[in-house]
Amino acid sequence: MVESCISNKIYSYKHECKWPNSEAADVHGIIVRKSRSKGFLVFFSALLILANAVLLFLIKDKSIAVVFWIFIWDVLIVKLLLRKRVEKESVVVMPALGVQLETHYVSGNIIRRFVPIDKILKPVLLECVTPVTCYWSLSLIVQEEAELMLVFKELRPPVKMLVPIWKALCAATGSEGSLNTFTEDGPCC
Amino acid sequence: MGDSKRHRILMVSDFFYPKFGGVENHIYLLSQCLLKLGHKVVVMTHAYGNRSGVRYMTGGLKVYYVPWKPFLMQNTLPTFYGTLPIIRTILIREQISLVHGHQAFSTLCHEALMHARTMGYKVVFTDHSLYGFADVGSIHMNKVLQFTLADVSQAICVSHTSKENTVLRSGLPPEKVYVIPNAVDTAMFKPAAERPSGDEIVIVVISRLVYRKGVDLLVEVIPEICHMYPNVRFIVGGDGPKRVRLEEMREKHSLQDRVEMLGAVPHARVRSVLISGHIFLNSSLTEAFCIAILEAASCGLLTVSTRVGGVPEVLPDDMIVLAEPDPTDMVQAIKKAISILPIIDPQEMHNRMKKLYDWHDVAKRTEIVYDRALKCSNQSLLERLSRYLACGAWAGKLFCLVMIIDFLLWRLLQLWKPADDIEVVPDIVLSHDEDRGISQDFQAFNKDHSLR
Numbered sequence: 032m033v034e035s036c037i038s039n040k041i042y043s044y045k046h047e048c049k050w051p052n053s054e055a056a057d058v059h060g061i062i063v064r065k066s067r068s069k070g071f072l073v074f075f076s077a078l079l080i081l082a083n084a085v086l087l088f089l090i091k092d093k094s095i096a097v098v099f100w101i102f103i104w105d106v107l108i109v110k111l112l113l114r115k116r117v118e119k120e121s122v123v124v125m126p127a128l129g130v131q132l133e134t135h136y137v138s139g140n141i142i143r144r145f146v147p148i149d150k151i152l153k154p155v156l157l158e159c160v161t162p163v164t165c166y167w168s169l170s171l172i173v174q175e176e177a178e179l180m181l182v183f184k185e186l187r188p189p190v191k192m193l194v195p196i197w198k199a200l201c202a203a204t205g206s207e208g209s210l211n212t213f214t215e216d217g218p219c220c
Numbered sequence: 221m222g223d224s225k226r227h228r229i230l231m232v233s234d235f236f237y238p239k240f241g242g243v244e245n246h247i248y249l250l251s252q253c254l255l256k257l258g259h260k261v262v263v264m265t266h267a268y269g270n271r272s273g274v275r276y277m278t279g280g281l282k283v284y285y286v287p288w289k290p291f292l293m294q295n296t297l298p299t300f301y302g303t304l305p306i307i308r309t310i311l312i313r314e315q316i317s318l319v320h321g322h323q324a325f326s327t328l329c330h331e332a333l334m335h336a337r338t339m340g341y342k343v344v345f346t347d348h349s350l351y352g353f354a355d356v357g358s359i360h361m362n363k364v365l366q367f368t369l370a371d372v373s374q375a376i377c378v379s380h381t382s383k384e385n386t387v388l389r390s391g392l393p394p395e396k397v398y399v400i401p402n403a404v405d406t407a408m409f410k411p412a413a414e415r416p417s418g419d420e421i422v423i424v425v426i427s428r429l430v431y432r433k434g435v436d437l438l439v440e441v442i443p444e445i446c447h448m449y450p451n452v453r454f455i456v457g458g459d460g461p462k463r464v465r466l467e468e469m470r471e472k473h474s475l476q477d478r479v480e481m482l483g484a485v486p487h488a489r490v491r492s493v494l495i496s497g498h499i500f501l502n503s504s505l506t507e508a509f510c511i512a513i514l515e516a517a518s519c520g521l522l523t524v525s526t527r528v529g530g531v532p533e534v535l536p537d538d539m540i541v542l543a544e545p546d547p548t549d550m551v552q553a554i555k556k557a558i559s560i561l562p563i564i565d566p567q568e569m570h571n572r573m574k575k576l577y578d579w580h581d582v583a584k585r586t587e588i589v590y591d592r593a594l595k596c597s598n599q600s601l602l603e604r605l606s607r608y609l610a611c612g613a614w615a616g617k618l619f620c621l622v623m624i625i626d627f628l629l630w631r632l633l634q635l636w637k638p639a640d641d642i643e644v645v646p647d648i649v650l651s652h653d654e655d656r657g658i659s660q661d662f663q664a665f666n667k668d669h670s671l672r
């Protein structure tokens with residue numbers, strides 16, 4: 032059952048209750064909206080390079096080996112750029128057990144990380160500053176870990192999508208939703 | 221006295237906490253007083269080692285430590301256009317209305333002011349130091365200053381001498397420059413409950429031991445005074461490259477029991493060093509304002525100083541004895557100070573200082589400058605370019621080119637990362653709760669509807 036849905040140009044957020052009659056699990060997912068442009072751009076540039084190589088072969092009498100190597104290079108580049116595309120990242124909140132963080136890739140690969148509920152000290156929303164920009168990120172303060180655990184490793188959803196997830200995590204872990212303390216600084220900043 | 225608007229100010233400088241100094245203190249205390257007046261203040265500076273990202277200080281002062289590496293004397297590497305994206309992001313997300321840059325020697329300040337002007341924000345600049353005109357470094361820096369100040373909305377200097385210096389260096393019309401002196405935290409710098417008694421007279425010197433602070437003068441003056449007055453003792457606090465000269469002087473004249481060297485004194489301990497003395501000696505060769513003598517006067521010490529820069533403007537004549545930066549003249553001044561010492565009342569001096577200097581007063585005056593700056597008209601790119609052309613035959617054209625490229629890059633950035641995509645940060649509202657102490661409430665986050 033879909034409880035709520037927020038979307039913008041790049042991402043859309045979906046909140047589902049797996050078993051509506053019990054509080055067993057809540058899934059908060061951030062889905063990357065299909066953008067054809069990146070794939071198109073990558074394929075187009077690869078084609079351009081290949082066409083160049085063929086032209087070189089035909090006009091300047093270079094050996095066919097050049098075309099062959101360019102083709103191999105193209106295939107590798109395309110694989111590299113498009114392989115690691117993320118389709119969806121989600122958080123499954125199981126109030127009594129813990130939190131499962133999932134990353135679904137376009138290639139079908141799924142990476143899951145589970146954090147037991149008593150290891151989570153507090154979920155925090157913090158601002159990360161890079162040399163060119165500043166963005167919000169949701170992280171978990173985990174017991175006995177020196178570093179914060181990012182809930183969304185690959186994606187950078189906007190804060191309006193992070194807030195309901197943060198509130199749900201706070202409710203599940205029992206930390207107070209309206210904060211009394213400063214948010215902690217993260218090593219990624 | 222009317223209903224003035226709430227400003228949203230971005231203070232930019234390379235110099236801020238955790239570094240200590242005049243500029244750093246000024247920015248921090250001015251920001252705190254502006255926060256008390258109800259304005260929103262955000263500070264932007266470069267990262268200091270591990271201290272990178274967003275930090276919050278007292279009163280809800282938000283500080284952005286941007287991870288650009290400092291390259292020379294705490295200054296960020298000047299890349300001209302490299303800081304444009306992060307400055308634009310910060311200006312949009314914090315909904316800034318005005319950018320206030322500090323210190324001519326800060327590259328981050330110049331870049332931020334340039335980008336803020338390109339994006340149409342009003343800009344105020346404060347100059348804290350005096351600079352020369354003759355050497356290569358000064359000539360280049362003055363040209364950069366001319367570029368930045370060609371289009372600034374208003375400028376502030378800390379003394380009339382500093383105003384004269386800034387106007388001459390930058391070619392700015394004097395009507396645009398306001399003089400707002402620094403102040404001192406009189407609550408922290410209080411005189412001792414009881415004056416150090418005994419027949420001894422203690423002269424205190426606290427400064428960085430560099431050439432600019434006139435350490436060479438001290439080396440001449442101290443032995444002379446020690447010879448003339450057997451009951452005078454010196455306490456020297458501070459560290460620097462010239463410390464070696466003072467140590468040599470001590471050895472040469474066998475003054476180990478008359479001259480005490482404390483080494484670097486952390487700012488929190490300055491007061492305790494000051495109240496152990498009767499006279500404060502300042503031998504700087506150049507000084508735009510000199511907060512050190514304010515601190516000394518607030519602690520009830522009589523000041524002896526060189527008559528340089530803005531120093532004569534700082535204290536009333538009965539609280540300070542001035543001398544030319546020459547050893548003989550300084551010795552005479554110290555003699556005079558020792559003779560008038562009995563009539564000095566430290567508590568009365570402190571009370572006068574409380575009335576004369578106050579950071580809240582500085583904040584109110586700065587607020588007036590902000591109001592004036594915001595009233596300045598919005599100018600199009602072409603009108604602004606004409607101001608840059610006036611900077612010089614070759615320099616003018618170069619500056620115009622730099623600004624045109626900046627404008628184009630900004631437009632490109634607007635297409636690539638539209639302003640609507642940058643989320644606005646909700647304002648912090650500090651609430652006082654007697655039971656739980658001070659707590660923060662991100663009000664917008666607690667509402668159930670979406671943020672925008």
